Amino acid sequence: MSTVPLGQYEKQPTVPLPADARVLTGASAWAAAADAAAAKAGERAPLIVVDAYPGADLPLLAKAIAGALPDWRIVDVEDAAALPIAHIDARFADNLTEDRVFGVLSHATVDAFYDAERLDKLAVEVDGATGPTVLLGWGADLVARRLAHPYALVLADMARWELQLRQRAGATNWRAENPDEDQLRKYKRGFFVEWRVADRHKTTLFDRLDFVLDANAIGSAEPTGRTAGMITGEAFRAGLRDAARAPLRVVPFFDPGVWGGQWMKQRLDLDPGKPNYAWCFDCVPEENSLLLEDAEGAVVEIPSLDLVLAQPEALLGERTYARFGAEFPIRFDFLDTMEGGNLSLQVHPLTDYIQRTFGMHYTQDESYYMLDAGDDAVVYLGTKDGVDRDAMLADLRAAETGERPFPAERYVNAFPAKKHDHFLIPAGTIHSSGANSMVLEISATPFIFTFKLWDWGRLGLDGVPRPVHIDHGERNLVWKRDTAWTEANLVNRVETITSEGDVVEERTGLHELEFIEVRRHWFAEEVTHDTEGTVNVLNLVEGDEVEITSPTGAFAPYTIHYAETFIVPAAVGPYVIRRTARSRSERFGTVKASVRGTRTSEA
Numbered sequence: 001m002s003t004v005p006l007g008q009y010e011k012q013p014t015v016p017l018p019a020d021a022r023v024l025t026g027a028s029a030w031a032a033a034a035d036a037a038a039a040k041a042g043e044r045a046p047l048i049v050v051d052a053y054p055g056a057d058l059p060l061l062a063k064a065i066a067g068a069l070p071d072w073r074i075v076d077v078e079d080a081a082a083l084p085i086a087h088i089d090a091r092f093a094d095n096l097t098e099d100r101v102f103g104v105l106s107h108a109t110v111d112a113f114y115d116a117e118r119l120d121k122l123a124v125e126v127d128g129a130t131g132p133t134v135l136l137g138w139g140a141d142l143v144a145r146r147l148a149h150p151y152a153l154v155l156a157d158m159a160r161w162e163l164q165l166r167q168r169a170g171a172t173n174w175r176a177e178n179p180d181e182d183q184l185r186k187y188k189r190g191f192f193v194e195w196r197v198a199d200r201h202k203t204t205l206f207d208r209l210d211f212v213l214d215a216n217a218i219g220s221a222e223p224t225g226r227t228a229g230m231i232t233g234e235a236f237r238a239g240l241r242d243a244a245r246a247p248l249r250v251v252p253f254f255d256p257g258v259w260g261g262q263w264m265k266q267r268l269d270l271d272p273g274k275p276n277y278a279w280c281f282d283c284v285p286e287e288n289s290l291l292l293e294d295a296e297g298a299v300v301e302i303p304s305l306d307l308v309l310a311q312p313e314a315l316l317g318e319r320t321y322a323r324f325g326a327e328f329p330i331r332f333d334f335l336d337t338m339e340g341g342n343l344s345l346q347v348h349p350l351t352d353y354i355q356r357t358f359g360m361h362y363t364q365d366e367s368y369y370m371l372d373a374g375d376d377a378v379v380y381l382g383t384k385d386g387v388d389r390d391a392m393l394a395d396l397r398a399a400e401t402g403e404r405p406f407p408a409e410r411y412v413n414a415f416p417a418k419k420h421d422h423f424l425i426p427a428g429t430i431h432s433s434g435a436n437s438m439v440l441e442i443s444a445t446p447f448i449f450t451f452k453l454w455d456w457g458r459l460g461l462d463g464v465p466r467p468v469h470i471d472h473g474e475r476n477l478v479w480k481r482d483t484a485w486t487e488a489n490l491v492n493r494v495e496t497i498t499s500e501g502d503v504v505e506e507r508t509g510l511h512e513l514e515f516i517e518v519r520r521h522w523f524a525e526e527v528t529h530d531t532e533g534t535v536n537v538l539n540l541v542e543g544d545e546v547e548i549t550s551p552t553g554a555f556a557p558y559t560i561h562y563a564e565t566f567i568v569p570a571a572v573g574p575y576v577i578r579r580t581a582r583s584r585s586e587r588f589g590t591v592k593a594s595v596r597g598t599r600t601s602e603a
């Protein structure tokens with residue numbers, strides 16, 4: 001039974017660890033690592049390798065290890081063998097670019113950050129060590145794997161949301177000297193280079209890990225009330241294997257913005273002291289976390305991306321995995337502009353453009369599902385009939401220089417928006433959510449490839465104008481998406497699929513140029529679903545509380561509250577969504593997204 005009040009959004013959802021797994025903390029965690037290292041070493045001096053995700057707080061980690069294992073020599077692999085930062089900057093200059101926001105995705109491996117000769121030398125030195133040694137740092141395994149003898153391997157893992165919070169608070173990129181650099185540039189360096197390389201690297205460790213340490217809780221940007229937990233590699237692997245076979249939620253994160261609103265604060269019970277909340281990222285497994293909980297209630301936080309990387313086929317399904325690789329292709333998030341402002345007027349790149357320019361293999365196709373709407377809510381979508389494109393571009397450029405505001409109403413449609421409307425936004429379509437809207441974005445995962453065209457003359461939260469990219473926008477705007485086309489193709493394309501008793505199933509999108517299929521179900525009692533071999537992402541858009549149950553008892557009933565997004569992994573198969581014993585709502589509504597053409601019943 002749910003522990004939160006009826007209908008109240010759960011902000012810290014957890015995923016159970018196997019019954020026999022325990023979260024270790026403090027000195028006992030390091031003692032367990034030391035025991036494992038000693039057992040592997042036999043007659044030799046034991047070795048613990050702590051491979052830390054870039055952005056982990058190494059000084060604090062070293063202090064914790066030294067406190068627990070005072071007789072061990074701790075070697076900072078980064079100090080010993082990393083290439084000078086100027087060398088790394090030059091190596092990745094083409095990926096990092098001069099732009100504030102956009103880089104080019106790197107295909108490098110962690111070796112590119114290290115001096116191979118110094119790694120060799122360090123390996124020889126560690127090989128000859130007579131006392132117990134800890135190798136610490138991102139890529140520490142590069143040294144250890146040069147050795148012929150076994151060692152205990154610890155991954156000090158971190159999620160991207162925590163990394164971003166630390167960057168905002170002054171943390172640098174990996175070994176860079178940029179504490180005061182523009183946050184957009186720090187993020188760019190993570191997104192296009194560091195995190196890509198680091199994810200590729202850590203995936204090579206997963207099968208060999210002896211322990212996973214929650215480095216989010218070591219030097220956290222904001223107080224979490226948690227001490228850093230450690231679980232065994234076995235618990236990590238088994239926990240993820242189980243997680244990919246039952247419904248789950250990732251840990252949502254909430255972020256303020258220039259256009260942010262008040263709806264989430266009130267309805268999702270967020271900090272009333274904050275001026276606003278703009279976004280809630282409720283299903284972006286690339287950035288969110290999973291909270292793994294043991295049978296005694298102790299919790300360890302890991303990146304939810306680990307689930308995607310470790311269990312891609314069970315999670316995504318064979319066909320979706322074949323199409324996207326180990327990437328979670330569906331993103332759900334909230335955009336809250338209730339009593340806030342308009343989003344920027346924007347456009348996303350076409351597939352060909354995002355591939356050629358940024359090295360992304362699929363693009364940021366989107367849609368706005370209206371979870372709620374004020375009386376005056378509108379969605380800006382598509383250009384007006386007969387627009388003079390040169391005049392519009394000239395007006396956008398004049399607005400960018402501050403010469404005069406952009407007359408958006410002259411060029412862009414503003415469609416009235418009400419609760420449960422669904423607006424489809426294939427890449428290349430000009431769009432923006434207006435003020436007084438509560439949008440559930442159901443989109444492809446890419447989320448930073450936004451070409452802002454006009455930001456309504458306002459400044460960003462950092463006091464400087466947010467970046468506008470009219471040149472990129474011009475190359476991607478599809479001008480034939482005028483009023484008539486937009487209305488016929490992108491506004492409320494709802495189609496009833498079946499209607500039986502109290503259950504109605506509708507298709508609400510997305511547009512045929514987008515790969516996501518969205519089905520909405522209305523019901524009073526229950527609806528039977530089947531993943532049919534592909535991942536489902538759902539949100540309870542109407543009703544206070546439901547539970548997800550297994551007709552075969554394959555997983556324990558899982559409670560979902562209003563507005564919560566949840567993932568049903570492909571491996572689940574059949575599942576039932578039904579009202580709970582304490583539900584008070586008369587009617588429920590869910591929206592369910594999957595990748596079109598990947599269900600077993602689709603030829």
Ligand SMILES: O=P(O)(O)OC[C@H]1O[C@](O)(CO)[C@@H](O)[C@@H]1O
Pocket residue numbers: 257259335342343344345346441447448450452
């Ligand atoms: O550019 P703005 O005005 O912040 O718009 C909101 C942004 O949030 C997203 O919807 C999701 O990250 C982007 O597509 C969009 O750019």
